[in-house]
Amino acid sequence: MAESAAPGILRGDSPGLRLARRSLALIALCAVLLPFADLAVVAHDPWAELGRMAAGLALPHWRELSSPLHAIGLTVSVALWGTLLGVLLGFPLALVFFRSRLVRAGCAFVRAIHELFWALLFLQVFGLSAVTALAALAVPYAGIFAKVYAEILEQTPAAAADSLPPGVGRLSRFVYAELPLVWERLAAYTRYRFECSLRASVLLGFVGLPTLGFHLESAFREGHYHEAGALLWLFYLLIGSIGLWAHRRLLPLLALGCLFLLGPWPDVDAGLLWRFVSHDLWPAPLLNGDPAGLVAWLGAIPDLGPAIGNTLLLGLMGTVGALVIALLLWPLASRHFGNRASRLGGSALLIGLRSTPELMLAFIFLLLLGPSMLPAWLALALHNGALIAFLAARHADGVEPGMPDLTASGRYAYELLPRIYPGLLALLFYRAEVIIRETALLGMLGVATLGFHIDSSFQYLMFDQAFFLLLVTAGLNIVVDAVARRYRPREVVMDDPCSR
Amino acid sequence: MAPALLSLAGEDVGHGNRVILPRLSLTLHAGERVALLGQSGAGKSTLLAALRRRLAGEVAWCPQSHGLVPQLAVYHNVYMGRLERHSALANLWNLVRPERRAWTEIGQLCAELGLDGLLKRPVARLSGGQRQRVAIARALYQQRRVFLGDEPVASVDPHQALRLLALIDARHATSVVALHQRELALSHFDRVWGLREGRLVLDATTDTLTLADLDRLYPDADVPPDKPADEDAHG
Numbered sequence: 205m206a207e208s209a210a211p212g213i214l215r216g217d218s219p220g221l222r223l224a225r226r227s228l229a230l231i232a233l234c235a236v237l238l239p240f241a242d243l244a245v246v247a248h249d250p251w252a253e254l255g256r257m258a259a260g261l262a263l264p265h266w267r268e269l270s271s272p273l274h275a276i277g278l279t280v281s282v283a284l285w286g287t288l289l290g291v292l293l294g295f296p297l298a299l300v301f302f303r304s305r306l307v308r309a310g311c312a313f314v315r316a317i318h319e320l321f322w323a324l325l326f327l328q329v330f331g332l333s334a335v336t337a338l339a340a341l342a343v344p345y346a347g348i349f350a351k352v353y354a355e356i357l358e359q360t361p362a363a364a365a366d367s368l369p370p371g372v373g374r375l376s377r378f379v380y381a382e383l384p385l386v387w388e389r390l391a392a393y394t395r396y397r398f399e400c401s402l403r404a405s406v407l408l409g410f411v412g413l414p415t416l417g418f419h420l421e422s423a424f425r426e427g428h429y430h431e432a433g434a435l436l437w438l439f440y441l442l443i444g445s446i447g448l449w450a451h452r453r454l455l456p457l458l459a460l461g462c463l464f465l466l467g468p469w470p471d472v473d474a475g476l477l478w479r480f481v482s483h484d485l486w487p488a489p490l491l492n493g494d495p496a497g498l499v500a501w502l503g504a505i506p507d508l509g510p511a512i513g514n515t516l517l518l519g520l521m522g523t524v525g526a527l528v529i530a531l532l533l534w535p536l537a538s539r540h541f542g543n544r545a546s547r548l549g550g551s552a553l554l555i556g557l558r559s560t561p562e563l564m565l566a567f568i569f570l571l572l573l574g575p576s577m578l579p580a581w582l583a584l585a586l587h588n589g590a591l592i593a594f595l596a597a598r599h600a601d602g603v604e605p606g607m608p609d610l611t612a613s614g615r616y617a618y619e620l621l622p623r624i625y626p627g628l629l630a631l632l633f634y635r636a637e638v639i640i641r642e643t644a645l646l647g648m649l650g651v652a653t654l655g656f657h658i659d660s661s662f663q664y665l666m667f668d669q670a671f672f673l674l675l676v677t678a679g680l681n682i683v684v685d686a687v688a689r690r691y692r693p694r695e696v697v698m699d700d701p702c703s704r
Numbered sequence: 705m706a707p708a709l710l711s712l713a714g715e716d717v718g719h720g721n722r723v724i725l726p727r728l729s730l731t732l733h734a735g736e737r738v739a740l741l742g743q744s745g746a747g748k749s750t751l752l753a754a755l756r757r758r759l760a761g762e763v764a765w766c767p768q769s770h771g772l773v774p775q776l777a778v779y780h781n782v783y784m785g786r787l788e789r790h791s792a793l794a795n796l797w798n799l800v801r802p803e804r805r806a807w808t809e810i811g812q813l814c815a816e817l818g819l820d821g822l823l824k825r826p827v828a829r830l831s832g833g834q835r836q837r838v839a840i841a842r843a844l845y846q847q848r849r850v851f852l853g854d855e856p857v858a859s860v861d862p863h864q865a866l867r868l869l870a871l872i873d874a875r876h877a878t879s880v881v882a883l884h885q886r887e888l889a890l891s892h893f894d895r896v897w898g899l900r901e902g903r904l905v906l907d908a909t910t911d912t913l914t915l916a917d918l919d920r921l922y923p924d925a926d927v928p929p930d931k932p933a934d935e936d937a938h939g
Contacts (some may be wrong), residue, residue, distance in 0.1 A: 262899050367771025369846055371788035376795040380784050384775035 220622045223629055223693060227527065241517055242652075245582070246574025252574050260429025263437060268431040272419070272438055274465075279415040279442070282334070283405040285449075286341025287398045288459065294349025301354030311347035315660035316681035317674055318645045319344055320563070321402040321655070323411050324662050325674070329480050333470035337413050341401050341565040349399065356389050357382070399446060403561045406439060420564070424571060435617070438475075443559045447701060454545060485671040505669055506657065507677070515653040515680060518577055519640040522584030527632050529589025531597060534628075537597035540605070540615055553580065554597070557590035562642045563649070570649055580646040580653075588635050596628045626693045633692035637685040643678045654680070706733045709850065709878060710758055717747075717754045724750045725902050732880065734849075737873065739889035740882040741906075741921050742899030748882040751899065752778065752854050755880060759850055766843035768854035770835055774828035778819060778838050781827055782810045784823035810845065816871060817841050818864075832859045840868055844875055851879035858884065866892070886918040 214225055247253065298309055323340035330336040364381040416439055423432035429446025450458065489497030502508075535541040536550025557565075564582045569579030605619040647655025654677045661670035710732045717725040725747045732738065732755070742748050747919060749768060756763055764785075772781050779800065783806055787795060800805070811823060817837045836859050843851060851872050857865035865885065869892055871878060879895075883889050889896055890910050898906025898921045906913075906921065 363767070363769040363771045365771075367765060367767045367769075367842075368784060369765070369786070369788050373788070373792045373795075375792040376787050376790075378798060379799060380776070380780065380787060381771075382771060384773050387775060637727045 209390065214271060214626075219693075220625065223625055226691065227629065230520075230527070231524050232680055234520050237520065241342065241512075241521060242576045243578045243579075244574070244576045245577060245578065247572060250572045250574075256427075257429050257432075257568065257572070259432035260431075262433070263430060264434035264437050265430035266434050268428070269419075269434055269438075272416075272435070273438065275409075275414065275416045275419055275604060275656065276442060277465040278413075278439065279402065279405045279417075281465040282337045282341065282408065282413075283398065284402040284459055284462050285466060286338050287340035287345060287394070287401045289338060290345025290397070290401075291394060293346035295353060297346065297350035298353035301350050302358065307350065312682050312685075313349045313678050314344050314347035315351065316641065316678035316685075317344060318641050320411060320645055320656060321674055321677070322650065323408055323413070324659070324670075327411060328484075328662070329477055330470045330472065332412050332414075333468050334466040335470055335472075337405070337408050338417070338466070340408065341404055345397060345401065349394075352393055353390060356386050360386050368373060394666055395450075399443065402443060402446070403559070407563050409563055410567075417564070421567070424567065440556065460557075478689075479700060482669070484667040487668045487672070490693060495511050501668075505672070507652070508657075508673075510653045511647075511652060511657050511673075512676070512680065514577070514651070515640070515643050515647075515655075515677075516684075518580055518584070518646070518653055519643045519684065521577070521581050521638070522588065522639045522643060523632060523636050525585025526588035526635065527594060527629075529585050530592040530628060530632070532593075533590060534593040534596040534600065534624075535612075536618060538595055538600045538620075539601075540547055540600060540620060541612060551594070551597075553593040554590045557586050558594055560587065562587045563645060566646050566649055575650045577651055580643070580649065580651045583646070584642060588632075588639055592628060592631050593633065595631060596624050599624045599627055630693045633688040636688035637681065640681050640684045644681070706823055708732065709734050710755065717750060719750065719753075725754075725899075725904075730897065730904055730907060732850075732878070735877045737893045738880045738895045738897055739893035739910075740880055740897050740899070740906070740917060741884070741886065741889055743825070743879060743922055746921075747902050748898040748899055750851050751897075752880065754845055754881060756852055758888045759852075762848055763850045763852045764843040764846040764848040766839050766851070766853040766856045768858075770839040770843075770883075772827045772835060772838060775826060777826055778814065778830070778841075779807065779810055779823040782813065782841045782845050785842040786847075791891075810841070812839050813845060814838075817868070818885075832936050833861075833864070836860055837868070844871065847875070849876065849878060851876035851881070853879070853881040855882050855884065857888075862888070886915055887917065891937055892917065 214221055215230070274392060297307055297311065301311070302308075319340050321338055322343050326339045330339070341632055360382045365377055368377060368381055405415050406417040406420070409415040409419065411420065416435060419433045419440070420432060423429075423435060431532065437526040483491065483701050487498060487501045489495075489501050533550070533554060537547060537554050541547075542550070565587055566580045566583035569582050573579050600620045600623075601624050604618060605615060607614075607619065610619060644653055644655040644658075647653035647657070648659045650656060654673055658673045660675065661667075661673060710729045711730075713729050714727045715729075716723045717728050728751075735845065740748050740751065756765055773784075779802055783798065783802075786806075790798070794803070797803075807823070811820075814820060814823060817840060819834060819837055819841065822830065822834065825840060836856065840853075840856055843856075844852065854873070855874070857868050860868065862885070865888060869881070869888070872881075881893070890913060893910055895909050896906060896913060896918065897904060898918065900921055900923075906917070908917075
């Protein structure tokens with residue numbers, strides 16, 4: 205009788221091993237490239253600074269807030285109307301999404317640029333105004349809504365429409381036999397996107413719009429940690445209580461009220477706007493038809509190669525970091541591990557990290573650790589890792605272990621992880637698009653990614669260069685998304701649009 | 705004999721390029737009530753779909769999956785039977801505020817089907833039998849000459865099945881109904897079409913048939929014919 209030898213490390217054909225090999229390859233790639241990243245800790249005493257921040261968070265000074273209600277009102281108004289406008293623009297596009305290559309390409313493009321970059325662009329024309337804030341949210345969201353709505357609509361069960369008598373018009377068929385069947389899913393996604401827009405609206409403060417983020421940034425920057433702590437608590441309160449104040453029935457009233465809080469409205473000079481769009485955004489040699497000049501113009505862009513390299517590297521590091529964090533943290537919020545108190549604390553930690561935008565996390569780490577890639581890496585890994593961990597924990601909670609008496613490590617490795625890992629990895633690959641978009645953005649904090657050069661080009665009023673770099677960023681994002689899609693596990697069990 | 709509504713002479717019937725009922729020949733006469741029998745997967749749903757395509761504007765259609773929209777009220781689901789007879793604008797407004805005449809008419813129809821008082825209830829909150837009756841109500845509301853039903857009385861008790869078939873008969877001179885109750889086929893219909901493995905093996909008036917003839921359509925004797933395994937929609 206021939207006894208077969210036990211297979212070598214990670215040898216085998218089970219889907220789990222295949223995914224493990226894929227994940228380890230990703231981690232190995234990241235480890236090899238890590239020496240190229242600038243990970244120095246520059247701050248002289250990060251622990252003391254961290255202590256002061258923690259004290260600020262523990263003992264917030266509510267009285268020092270100058271006009272928190274106005275900031276909150278504006279934050280909510282921008283988020284709400286930005287989302288509503290995004291829906292209004294995106295829904296019609298969703299109806300033609302799969303029929304028009306042009307619409308798909310356009311949506312991919314507007315999606316690929318972060319809200320804050322859109323804000324920087326619109327800022328040049330509309331100034332620090334409500335139009336800038338609304339457009340910065342509505343434009344990318346239109347692209348996102350178009351895609352996600354189209355995917356949801358595509359999955360409408362056909363039985364109801366098939367049973368209609370012949371000759372029913374397109375619109376009637378849609379509102380009776382299609383829309384009601386997917387309404388819940390559309391609404392759930394819109395709700396999730398509103399939550400995202402609330403975070404984005406806060407972030408708009410980082411480019412000078414007077415939302416909550418504006419006050420947060422200045423409080424942190426000036427070291428007023430007790431004031432910053434109060435603002436941070438306000439922010440968490442706002443996000444945590446969405447279910448209360450953004451109730452379905454309250455929404456029309458809320459939308460109407462918010463309309464009055466929006467402002468200021470700019471005086472738009474049509475001539476200036478046209479000049480900006482037709483002239484300022486484009487390189488002069490291109491407009492003059494001068495190919496040699498265009499090459500020189502391209503050559504004059506500083507550090508384009510390193511910027512792209514840094515963006516990709518940080519994106520990879522962020523993705524791998526998120527994977528590691530997710531694998532470590534998901535048991536904290538799962539019913540299969542720990543006790544009631546540990547689960548409550550774990551869930552709070554994950555939700556807190558998930559709710560804090562990367563930019564804000566990175567900003568806080570930057571104050572602690574000094575300017576390098578490290579703060580950005582930590583922020584990307586923690587935020588996205590926590591988000592994935594939370595969904596993975598919910599997924600694991602739906603699993604009934606076949607052998608409930610196993611030890612914790614046995615449960616983790618044999619019962620639960622094999623079941624949830626494909627979904628977890630699929631989520632991570634979906635998330636890669638978001639991570640690379642955020643990576644570019646974190647350049648605004650001084651990390652030498654594309655966003656750093658976009659930000660400084662805008663500051664030096666070199667709009668042609670800024671716009672070109674935005675196009676490069678969008679292109680990079682689309683490529684990364686395509687690659688991630690290629691390597692995503694197919695057997696998706698956690699495909700929830702509310703994670704993208 | 706009554707005039708033929710539709711005749712097939714050696715035609716291949718199926719979905720797209722896939723032929724499920726090769727070289728099929730049959731005639732549907734006006735005024736005739738036909739029971740369609742056969743095992744799961746014998747091709748009943750395919751045949752009904754083909755009849756529906758060919759008789760397009762003349763049939764009231766009651767599919768096996770019911771084709772109901774669970775999120776909409778009973779009233780709206782029944783109203784959908786006449787969606788093509790109103791403008792898109794009228795249909796939209798009807799979602800917001802039910803049209804008065806349609807409401808009365810559908811109310812009466814539902815009362816006859818034992819659905820009184822349920823007009824405003826979403827279909828999602830009905831029982832299986834109630835949903836089946838809503839699907840029949842929708843078909844009746846279409847007011848067509850020919851009724852085509854794919855197991856329209858599958859999930860109701862025998863007593864109620866008789867009542868529903870009587871209602872269908874009262875409003876349609878001609879009908880083709882897929883069934884799995886063989887006794888009902890003999891007692892209630894004029895003709896039986898029996899399908900077996902994609903062929904029409906039985907086409908006779910019920911006065912010449914016995915239950916034993918029908919049993920031959922179900923070669924798997926182990927499987928009780930009145931409890932078919934879940935038949936897929938294309939049967």
